[in-house]
Amino acid sequence: MPLHIREETPADHAAIYALTEAAFRNAPHTSHTEQLIVDALRASGALAISLIAEDDREIVGHVAVSPVVLSDGSTGWFGLGPISVAPAHQKQGIGAMLMKLALDTLRARGVAGCVVLGDPAYYARFGFLPEPALVLPGVPAEYFQAIALRGEVPAANVRYHTAFEAG
16 A cells, blocks of 8 residues: 555554654654654644654654744744654655645645754755744754745744643
8 A cells, every 4th residue: 555644533643652752762862752742732732733644554654733932923833843754664755745745734724834943954855944033942043944834934932832841
């Protein structure tokens, strides 16, 4: 069966948790709480987009998108992540497919933009760039990137949902 991407269902929650934990288990620069963050976003109703990639009915990838708050009062901005791919399925383009569909979904919803915290070399290929005026306090500027989907990138500090403090 070819790779299939769809929205999560309640029956997927345990598999998403296990997948996310496995995907970040040996990753550097992480608190290893990504699976807890996804659960906390879901429990608080802040999981705006939750897509899974299935390969032969096995969940092999997941991406979460949630709203962020900008200090200047701008609305319609979202944070992408965590994004997880099962270790045995990494480097096969699954993460890229999830990224593209998540961004397409945000565009279709007419949102203002999206931010991501991560490897600049990876996320630049999707249009994310460091934006000096958009700041995540305490994070090196090159690792916090944004993409405007409608309008301009505002000058503001960004705050992720409190679910990102899970752990």
